[in-house]
Amino acid sequence: MRFPTNPLASRLGKALLALAIGIGVAAGVYAHGDMVPQAVDTKSLPQLGEKWLPENPYTPEAPAHKEALRIGSSAYNQNCARCHGLEAISGGISPDLRLFDKDCSSMADAGKKQACYKEMEEYFVATVRRGRVRDGRVYMPPFEGTLSQEAVWAIKSYIDTRRVP
Numbered sequence: 001m002r003f004p005t006n007p008l009a010s011r012l013g014k015a016l017l018a019l020a021i022g023i024g025v026a027a028g029v030y031a032h033g034d035m036v037p038q039a040v041d042t043k044s045l046p047q048l049g050e051k052w053l054p055e056n057p058y059t060p061e062a063p064a065h066k067e068a069l070r071i072g073s074s075a076y077n078q079n080c081a082r083c084h085g086l087e088a089i090s091g092g093i094s095p096d097l098r099l100f101d102k103d104c105s106s107m108a109d110a111g112k113k114q115a116c117y118k119e120m121e122e123y124f125v126a127t128v129r130r131g132r133v134r135d136g137r138v139y140m141p142p143f144e145g146t147l148s149q150e151a152v153w154a155i156k157s158y159i160d161t162r163r164v165p
C-alpha cells in the first residue's frame with residue numbers, strides 16, 4: 001500500500017497521530033496513578049490525634065465545619081480531582097464520589113440512615129488510606145502517610161456537600 005503524498009493528507013495524519021499520543025499519555029497517567037500526593041496544612045482544624053476516628057468529627061453542626069470545607073475542597077482539588085473530577089463530577093474514568101453514599105441518602109429511617117453513613121465513612125477512610133491496588137496495578141494511590149486524618153475528614157466533609165439526590 002502506498003502512503004498519501006498529498007501534503008494536506010500527510011499533515012492531517014501527523015495531527016491525528018499527535019492527538020492519539022496525547023490521549024494515550026493522559027490515559028496512562030490515570031491508569032498508573034503516578035502522581036505526587038500533596039501534603040495539606042490542617043493546623044487550623046481541631047487536631048484529632050494518632051488514632052483514626054470511626055466517624056467524621058467535622059459535621060455540619062461542629063464549629064470547625066466551615067474551616068473543614070475550606071481545607072477539604074482545596075485538598076480534594078490537589079489530590080483527588082485529577083481522577084475523580086473537578087467538584088467531584090467524574091468524567092467516567094473513576095467513580096463519581098457525589099454518588100458515594102447514595103444508598104444511605106434514600107433511607108427513610110433516620111437511625112438506619114445515620115448507621116449507613118457511618119459505615120460508609122469507615123469504608124471511605126480505609127479506601128483513601130490504602131488506595132486501590134489490584135493485580136499489581138495502582139488504580140488509586142494510597143494516601144496513608146501523606147494525608148493526615150484531619151485532611152481526610154476535611155475532604156469527606158467537602159464531598160458530602162457535593163451529594164446529588
Ligand code: HEC
Pocket residue numbers: 029030032033034035076079080081082083084093094095097100123124127128132139140141143155
Ligand atoms: C490516580 C487516580 C486516583 C486518584 C488520585 C484518587 N483516586 Fe479514588 N479511585 C480511583 C479509582 C480508579 C477508583 C476505583 C478503583 C477500583 O476500581 O477498585 C477509586 C475509588 C475511590 C473510592 C471508592 C469508591 C467506591 O464507590 O467504592 C473512594 C472513596 C475514593 N476513590 C476517594 C478518593 C479520594 C478522597 C482521593 C483523594 C484523596 C482519591 N480517591 C484519589 C482513582 C483515583
